[in-house]
Amino acid sequence: MNNPIISVVGLGKMGLGIYKRLCHENIILYGYDNNSKIIKNNTYINFLEIEKLLELSDLVLFVVPSNDEIFDIIKKYKLKKNSVFLDLTTSMPDQTIKIKKYLSKKNVEYFDAAMSGGANGANNGTLTLMVGAKETQLNKYKSVLDKISQNIFFYGKVGSGHSMKLLHNSVCHGIFLMMCEIGHLGEEMGINLNDLIETFNVSNARSFISEHRFPNHILNNKFDGNSYLKNLKKDLDMIELISNKSKNSNNYIQLTNKLLKNFNKNYDNNDFTELYKLWQNNLKN
Numbered sequence: 334m335n336n337p338i339i340s341v342v343g344l345g346k347m348g349l350g351i352y353k354r355l356c357h358e359n360i361i362l363y364g365y366d367n368n369s370k371i372i373k374n375n376t377y378i379n380f381l382e383i384e385k386l387l388e389l390s391d392l393v394l395f396v397v398p399s400n401d402e403i404f405d406i407i408k409k410y411k412l413k414k415n416s417v418f419l420d421l422t423t424s425m426p427d428q429t430i431k432i433k434k435y436l437s438k439k440n441v442e443y444f445d446a447a448m449s450g451g452a453n454g455a456n457n458g459t460l461t462l463m464v465g466a467k468e469t470q471l472n473k474y475k476s477v478l479d480k481i482s483q484n485i486f487f488y489g490k491v492g493s494g495h496s497m498k499l500l501h502n503s504v505c506h507g508i509f510l511m512m513c514e515i516g517h518l519g520e521e522m523g524i525n526l527n528d529l530i531e532t533f534n535v536s537n538a539r540s541f542i543s544e545h546r547f548p549n550h551i552l553n554n555k556f557d558g559n560s561y562l563k564n565l566k567k568d569l570d571m572i573e574l575i576s577n578k579s580k581n582s583n584n585y586i587q588l589t590n591k592l593l594k595n596f597n598k599n600y601d602n603n604d605f606t607e608l609y610k611l612w613q614n615n616l617k618n
Contacts, residue, residue, distance in 0.1 A: 336361055339477060340390040342406070344371045344378065346559050347421070347448065348396030350455025352378065354481050363390065384410045392417045392474055399567070400424040400445075400495075404432055407439075414440040417474065421448050421462075423502065423564075425571050426492035429465065433491045444471065444491060446478075447498030452559035459483040463501070465494035499575065502568040507589045508542045509565075513609050516547075527552055550606040562608065563601035566593055 337360055341352045344366035352364050356377065363381040366372060372380050387393065387410045395403050400422050407418075418441055420429065429445045436443040450460040460482040464471070468487045471478065478485055488494060519529045530552065533543045550558045569590040576583035600611060 337391040337474075338363070338389050339392045339394070340364065340381070340386045341394045341396060342366075342383065342386070343396035343398075343402075344368075344375070345396065346452040347455045348394075349375065350452055350457075351394060351396060351421075351481050353456065354458045355477065358477070358480060360477070387412050389413065390416055392419065392477065394419050394421055396421050398422065400428050400432055404428070404435070407432070407436065407441075412436075412439050412441050415442075417442040417444070417471075419471075419474075420445045420495075422495075423447055423498050423568060423571075424495050425574070426495045426499075429492040429495050442470070445494035447494045447501075448482075449498070449501060450483075454483075455481070462486065463494040463497040464488065465491045465496075499568065499572045503572045503586060503589070505541070506565050506569060506593070507585065508540050509546065509605075509608070510589060510592055512540075512542050512547065513612050516609065517612050546606060550604075551609050556604050556606045556610070558604050558606035560605050561601065562596065562603050562605045565605050566590075566601070569593055 339355065339360050340363040341348050341355070342365050344352060344364050348364075348366070349371070352362070355362050362379055363386050364378045365381060365383050365386050372378055381389070383406060387407075390413060393416065395418065397403060400420050401424070403418070403420060403422070418436065420432070420443065424445070426445075433443050445465040447463045448454070448460050449463070454460040458481050461484040462478060462482045464485060464487045466487060467489050486497070488497065516526050516529060520526060526547075530543055530547045533539050546558060550556055569586070573583070573586050573590045576586045596608070596611065600607070603611075
């Protein structure tokens with residue numbers, strides 16, 4: 334496809350990284366965010382108001398908090414026929430299916446493509462994408478996807494990308510909370526946290542959390558994981574809603590979510606890695 338018009342809606346930490354990755358491609362690129370400070374502080378962004386952006390774009394990448402925001406946007410404005418909307422949010426799969434049905438009536442293709450890799454992955458083009466589509470359905474934009482990601486998994490069915498992401502995040506958040514608890518317990522037992530992490534990382538207890546989160550964001554006291562505590566709460570609320578309908582045991586999901594909700598809401602906008610230093614003193618009784 335020659336010089337497609339591509340837009341990124343939502344220019345937070347993830348969206349801005351994706352926009353930067355696409356800046357030097359042979360495409361016409363626009364960006365939009367409802368936070369005027371982002372546009373003012375990043376003058377290289379080819380800003381376009383959302384109404385005009387949706388009228389012109391062949392491909393729109395939505396990098397907003399959830400697809401509830403996407404639904405609100407698309408119901409307000411005229412959409413370009415035969416355009417493609419790629420939903421990079423972490424969202425409820427049933428909402429994804431509703432949006433798909435709505436946009437099908439507007440002659441707009443819509444697929445979920447949930448991300449893993451954080452802001453660093455967005456900046457470096459090393460994201461993992463979990464896509465609710467067949468690979469052939471996105472062939473014409475393969476070069477765009479390759480520019481922002483290192484791994485792409487296609488699951489065929491709309492909503493399956495978001496399903497996979499919620500399962501993925503549940504495991505990540507669960508391990509992170511367990512590591513916080515174990516770290517503090519170890520320190521009470523006289524085990525230095527650095528020693529604990531070093532030992533885990535050459536043993537069967539190693540994980541992404543122990544190999545990356547703790548050394549890069551906690552042990553060095555930076556607490557800069559580039560995501561907020563409220564995001565963890567949102568993810569676990571969604572997976573608990575789904576798991577409550579399951580015939581299988583969901584005790585661990587419920588317990589994990591209950592533990593996270595015990596943290597005072599005043600810390601919702603704190604970096605999630607600060608949970609470690611907040612662990613002992615700021616749980617509500």
